Amino acid sequence: MLRYMLSRFATFLPTFIGVTLISFAFIRVLPGDPIIVMAGERGMTQERYDELVTQFGFDRPILSQYWDYLTGVLQGDLGNSYVTKRPVWDEFFALFPATLELSICAMIFAVALGLPAGVIAAMNRGKFFDRTLMSTALVGYSMPIFWWALLLIIVFSGNLGWTPVSGRIDLLYYFPDTTGFMLIDSLLSGQDGAFTSAVRHLILPTIVLGTIPLAVIARQTRSAMLEVLGEDYIRTARAKGLPPGRINGMHALRNALIPVITVIGLSVGTLLAGAILTETIFSWPGIGKWMVDSIFRRDYPVVQGGLLLIAVMVMVVNLTVDLLYGLINPKIRKR
């Protein structure tokens, strides 16, 4: 097991370096100059411009700039934002709980609905429920996320007035960030209606962000279940006279979970990418919105640092998934 973990970690480092290289290169390929963006409409003198170029190190060769960045990163220094002058690290962790809260809710939504839906579809293979569910899932998967968000806002916030349009909580409430998670903080504050308000703000973003993972999980669960249901040990379970609920929910599902966990792990990447759009639409103050704003400001250190941290998170999640396989299927643990 230890050896297995070490071999997984060994693939970590090249991926990490690769991500720094790509994030560093991509933001510089974008047209636009951070110094001019910073100056805004007033512009600046040539002397001041040259001074800033030297200050940011843009006059040095690109490779040496990258080397400085990489050595900084390896020492835990992601640099300071050009705009706010605060360390990227601090900004990230101030905003991250908002994204994490939204992502966790979206994931719970996707798994809680997708897993049972896939199992039920597999049990009713070819019947009306199966067909309806699978075509709905395909629609959900193919739907552009921003359009889906706007549709939901128009119907539920605009026409019906059930949910708020944007933000994390009503402006009525104010309390300090204790954990950064609005659901927990609002409860801790003890203010009447704060928690309900936080929940109401979460509903639409959760649905929007969770839709694609939900569709993927439902379809993957269905196909994995169908494959497992043809196995000999399912025949044995039926020959034992076990009730269908137990056969499907225990004997089959446990074996079908491996591919499902894999897509759940991969969905985390999709989720963070989706968070960027979702947060922008719902003005959700998380890292997604922060990243988009930084790209428009050509805030190089923020974009690089943000991408890197997101990439590391995705890698950690996938590593966890690999380790989970062994827990679910003892046969994999042995290898």
Next chain:
Amino acid sequence: MSLLRLRNLSVEFATTGGRFRAVDQVDLDVDKGDVLAIVGESGSGKSVSMLALMGLLPWTAKVTADEMVFDGHDLSKMSARARRKIVGKDLAMIFQEPMSSLNPCFTVGFQIREALRIHLGMDRRAAQARAVELFELVGIPDPEQRLKAFPHQMSGGMNQRVMIAMAISCNPKLLIADEPTTALDVTIQAQILDLLVRLRDETGMGLVLITHDMGVVAETAQRVSVHYAGQKVEEQPVRPLFRAPHHPYTSALLAALPERATDKRLPTIPGVVPGQFDRPKGCLFSPRCQFADDHCREVPPTPRGADLGLARCHYPLNTDERLAS
């Protein structure tokens, strides 16, 4: 009243090329303590007929029977729920591939206790005690430890013992063994067969042994039912069958036994079992039968009398042998 009574059992599969009849009007009887062997080549419908009895066929299969009576219950007229009370308890089955027939995600102990708890309502402790007892009965050493093992941590032979322990856990009245030794090596094969016969002797259960190994048949069975292309073509007690087979197919199967070979080349039956699209009009065996004539190719034969082993043949063999005895 026999323990199991099948009359006119047919199974049809809905395939993209139309309906395929895998089992065709089969009659079978098994008594308590009986060992019935069902033999035939691959594709002769041996397993399918027994899976139909257990209710284990996929939804594409359509099972019809005039009678499918087990222990006084007509299984074909029961609800799925009522049937599950019998299947796995009084009527048990073991399969060909022990390695893939056990769930890789659960310990073998869990898989055995599960049946005990569901059918007999045992609590955890009683089920554990019974599982240990069962492992000792089927000859698995160190039962407490082995119960904690996963299927992949044990050999094929051990897994088949686990399957047998699981099948007999609720003291079934009838055990169906579907080629239980095919996936195992020869020494283990003999042990497993001995075990099955010993269990039959001790518990008095009926045993149906599906096999294509005539050697296995000779050693273990009392009666033999020979199947070909979904039909039962002959049924006799084991000794007369080996001495005087009445159906040319049985005779050809016996001639193909290596022990009986007199020539350097092993005798074979030319051709293969007819499939969905090449079923002959007359006798199903006629294209491969050395005695077939135009009558055989045109008119399907009906089973003969019990004195001729119920042979489905226009020209049964060894009829004078019958006269002599």
